[in-house]
Amino acid sequence: MxxxxxxxxxxxxxxxxxxAAVLAACGGQSGQSTSQQTTAPAVVSQPGSKVKITYWGSFxxxxxxxxxxxxxxxxxxxxxxxxxxxFQGNYEETAQKFTAALQANTTPDVILLSDVWWFxxxxxxxxxxxxxxxxxxxxxxxxxxxxxxNEGVRKGVHYWIPFARxxxxxxxxxxxxxxxxxxxxxxxxxxEFSEWAPKLVKSDGSRAAFGHxxxxxxxAWLFQGVVWQFGGQYSLPDFTMTMTDPNTLRAAQFxxxxxxxxxxxxxxxxxxxxxxxxxxxxMMASTGALAGIQANATFPVGVGFLPRETNFGxxxxxxxxxxxxxxxxxxxxxxxxxIAFATNPTSAGVWARSTGYMPVRISTKQTPEMIEFFKxxxxxxxxxxxxxxxxxxxxxxxxxxxxxxxxxKGLERIIVNGEAPSSVFADVNNELTxxxxxxxxxxxxxxx
Amino acid sequence: xxxYTPRQERHPNTLRREHRExxxxxxxxxxxxxxxxxxxxxxxxYNIYLSMVRWDFLRPTMTFVxxxxxxxxxxxxxxxxxxWQTATFTICxxxxxxxxxxxxxxxxxxxxRYRNTARAIVFSPVxxxxxxxxxxxxxxxxxxxxxxxxxxxxxxxxSPNWLADPFWAMPAVIIVYVWKNLGYAVVIYLAGLQNIPRxxxxxxxxxxxxxxxxxxxxxxxxxxPVAFFLSVTSVLTxxxxxxxxxxxxxxxxxxATTTLIFHLYELGFVSYDAGKAGVxxxxxxxxxxxxxxxxxxxxxxxxxxx
Numbered sequence: 101m102x103x104x105x106x107x108x109x110x111x112x113x114x115x116x117x118x119x120a121a122v123l124a125a126c127g128g129q130s131g132q133s134t135s136q137q138t139t140a141p142a143v144v145s146q147p148g149s150k151v152k153i154t155y156w157g158s159f160x161x162x163x164x165x166x167x168x169x170x171x172x173x174x175x176x177x178x179x180x181x182x183x184x185x186x187f188q189g190n191y192e193e194t195a196q197k198f199t200a201a202l203q204a205n206t207t208p209d210v211i212l213l214s215d216v217w218w219f220x221x222x223x224x225x226x227x228x229x230x231x232x233x234x235x236x237x238x239x240x241x242x243x244x245x246x247x248x249x250n251e252g253v254r255k256g257v258h259y260w261i262p263f264a265r266x267x268x269x270x271x272x273x274x275x276x277x278x279x280x281x282x283x284x285x286x287x288x289x290x291x292e293f294s295e296w297a298p299k300l301v302k303s304d305g306s307r308a309a310f311g312h313x314x315x316x317x318x319x320a321w322l323f324q325g326v327v328w329q330f331g332g333q334y335s336l337p338d339f340t341m342t343m344t345d346p347n348t349l350r351a352a353q354f355x356x357x358x359x360x361x362x363x364x365x366x367x368x369x370x371x372x373x374x375x376x377x378x379x380x381x382x383m384m385a386s387t388g389a390l391a392g393i394q395a396n397a398t399f400p401v402g403v404g405f406l407p408r409e410t411n412f413g414x415x416x417x418x419x420x421x422x423x424x425x426x427x428x429x430x431x432x433x434x435x436x437x438x439i440a441f442a443t444n445p446t447s448a449g450v451w452a453r454s455t456g457y458m459p460v461r462i463s464t465k466q467t468p469e470m471i472e473f474f475k476x477x478x479x480x481x482x483x484x485x486x487x488x489x490x491x492x493x494x495x496x497x498x499x500x501x502x503x504x505x506x507x508x509k510g511l512e513r514i515i516v517n518g519e520a521p522s523s524v525f526a527d528v529n530n531e532l533t534x535x536x537x538x539x540x541x542x543x544x545x546x547x548x
Numbered sequence: 549x550x551x552y553t554p555r556q557e558r559h560p561n562t563l564r565r566e567h568r569e570x571x572x573x574x575x576x577x578x579x580x581x582x583x584x585x586x587x588x589x590x591x592x593x594y595n596i597y598l599s600m601v602r603w604d605f606l607r608p609t610m611t612f613v614x615x616x617x618x619x620x621x622x623x624x625x626x627x628x629x630x631x632w633q634t635a636t637f638t639i640c641x642x643x644x645x646x647x648x649x650x651x652x653x654x655x656x657x658x659x660x661r662y663r664n665t666a667r668a669i670v671f672s673p674v675x676x677x678x679x680x681x682x683x684x685x686x687x688x689x690x691x692x693x694x695x696x697x698x699x700x701x702x703x704x705x706x707s708p709n710w711l712a713d714p715f716w717a718m719p720a721v722i723i724v725y726v727w728k729n730l731g732y733a734v735v736i737y738l739a740g741l742q743n744i745p746r747x748x749x750x751x752x753x754x755x756x757x758x759x760x761x762x763x764x765x766x767x768x769x770x771x772x773p774v775a776f777f778l779s780v781t782s783v784l785t786x787x788x789x790x791x792x793x794x795x796x797x798x799x800x801x802x803x804a805t806t807t808l809i810f811h812l813y814e815l816g817f818v819s820y821d822a823g824k825a826g827v828x829x830x831x832x833x834x835x836x837x838x839x840x841x842x843x844x845x846x847x848x849x850x851x852x853x854x
Contacts (some may be wrong), residue, residue, distance in 0.1 A: 220820075314801060359694075368712060377693075502820070512803075535819075
């Protein structure tokens with residue numbers, strides 16, 4: 101016969117359950133005042149044993165496979181450190197989870213942070229200075245591409261090591277180009293492209309000459325280059341916002357016209373898919389998408405430098421690696437060993453060849469594998485050739501919390517809703533100025 | 549033999565029993581109350597505090613700013629726009645779910661062949677994950693190769709660019725939500741239909757009532773408690789609708805499908821503005837509280853219970 105619970109027993113069980121829930125809830129509250137801690141805590145394990153560290157990354161698809169292959173290669177290359185790779189979603193989601201982890205005190209040891217995220221965590225003291233650790237593993241900063249490395253330096257100290265770094269490229273569909281009788285190259289100027297564009301459009305609306313990504317897919321990153329090309333900028337280095345600068349507005353007007361007036365461009369939520377599917381003939385997109393696009397496109401893919409207007413302008417982008425302040429000293433050192441491995445001249449080459457991201461080491465370009473690879477795949481070389489002409493982005497996008505999305509949403513209003521650039525960017529200017537206030541305060545507190 | 553006990557001086561046994569019963573009562577509700585306190589009441593109170601600070605989830609200290617976050621929110625055109633969109637979304641979704649659900653339930657209440665199969669199919673979207681549904685629908689809505697484009701093609705129409713056009717994005721989200729939640733409404737309506745006594749129909753028929761009159765005077769009043777229940781739960785679900793919006797449109801294009809709950813997510817977990825997110829949470833809470841009170845107070849009065 102089945103035994104049934106008595107009421108008393110049931111109550112007791114419920115009390116235990118309720119108590120456990122309370123305990124669980126209390127556990128989450130403990131991390132509230134700890135994010136400023138920057139000193140490295142004590143050693144965690146016996147000398148000679150293997151140090152296990154957790155690595156949070158953001159790549160999926162072919163990029164994710166390449167990232168995991170890197171971790172595997174590292175784990176097999178030595179016996180001291182074992183990296184456990186944990187995929188956390190895209191750049192934004194990784195940053196969200198890291199923020200939550202800081203509160204809950206469940207942080208990883210090494211983390212991939214995008215261009216717009218590392219700075220906020222630096223200000224909060226959540227990521228640590230790397231120079232001492234680099235010395236301990238004999239890492240030579242001089243061999244890193246300076247334009248990429250210097251972005252992660254504050255007051256002469258390294259915090260963010262370039263890993264999956266990119267620039268935008270101009271991608272075009274060579275078949276459509278040939279069909280339209282255009283020369284096999286990217287347009288040199290936007291004026292030239294405006295002449296070409298009508299020949300690339302299909303009149304039934306099934307194909308546009310060019311595609312813009314939406315705000316969530318970082319239109320503000322690509323527009324950064326265009327703003328510079330038009331002689332404007334998002335902000336000055338002292339965080340003065342310049343969204344209403346006449347040249348910035350001129351660039352925005354150009355973006356609006358491509359979609360609403362001349363109607364040869366569209367704004368697409370799935371830009372890469374549209375390009376692969378032939379719904380758009382060209383686009384600007386990250387070098388990091390190159391390997392994936394070439395693998396999936398059924399037509400020959402062409403790439404070139406970004407078009408000029410009054411100037412050439414091209415931002416760097418992508419993500420780098422940082423070490424978490426709160427990790428114990430031994431784990432920090434282990435994390436540095438992984439970073440040194442993942443960005444050494446050989447690994448940087450493997451990573452660049454399998455993804456399209458740029459080799460972050462200067463000497464990688466001279467390795468025989470890379471020279472041979474560039475010969476076979478000239479498209480991959482374009483990004484590397486463009487690199488010396490790139491520069492770090494304006495503070496408004498990368499240093500202001502959510503600046504990227506504030507500008508991106510403004511551009512959506514201009515392109516999708518057809519609102520006047522001057523009034524939209526006046527709003528954006530205000531919003532950015534407001535959002536910059538706490539950053540400026542923190543900056544003063546941290547850097548003096 | 550019964551002993552007489554005066555009312556005023558209770559027998560010690562009775563006292564002890566009353567004491568024990570109230571203790572038992574406390575024990576019974578205790579665990580639940582504790583869970584509510586930890587996961588509902590405390591977050592609610594803490595959120596009221598958060599709505600009055602400036603904090604980015606990262607800084608060690610919060611800056612108290614009083615009502616400034618509320619002033620900022622209420623003076624923001626975007627905020628009112630989002631409230632308006634939330635209202636549009638809720639009214640359209642709930643209205644369509646209730647009306648289409650009723651029609652489908654009436655149909656599936658007929659003695660048709662394969663009726664149970666049809667009921668299962670209608671209900672199946674309810675148990676599917678919102679994110680999966682959103683991914684599938686993003687293909688269906690594609691203006692070049694999507695299913696809707698193909699169907700419209702048969703009657704010579706071009707598909708709108710559903711998800712990239714600010715005018716069509718909200719209708720697209722509403723369509724998906726209604727499609728997902730319709731099955732639930734149908735099942736509840738069906739239960740309601742089966743609860744209406746047959747005698748009422750027989751009596752109506754004897755009185756010479758036609759199909760329409762029977763529907764209007766018997767079915768509809770009989771269904772009103774169910775419809776009331778559905779309206780309350782649907783409104784509450786709509787206000788919390790997040791998954792499909794997040795995956796299908798991410799609140800865009802240009803904010804066109806940003807509802808209050810999505811705005812709350814954006815402020816909290818994209819902009820990392822705990823204070824402003826707190827304000828939106830409070831506003832959302834007050835709106836839902838208000839709607840629930842109104843629904844219970846005024847609509848329930850007109851509901852006929854069997």
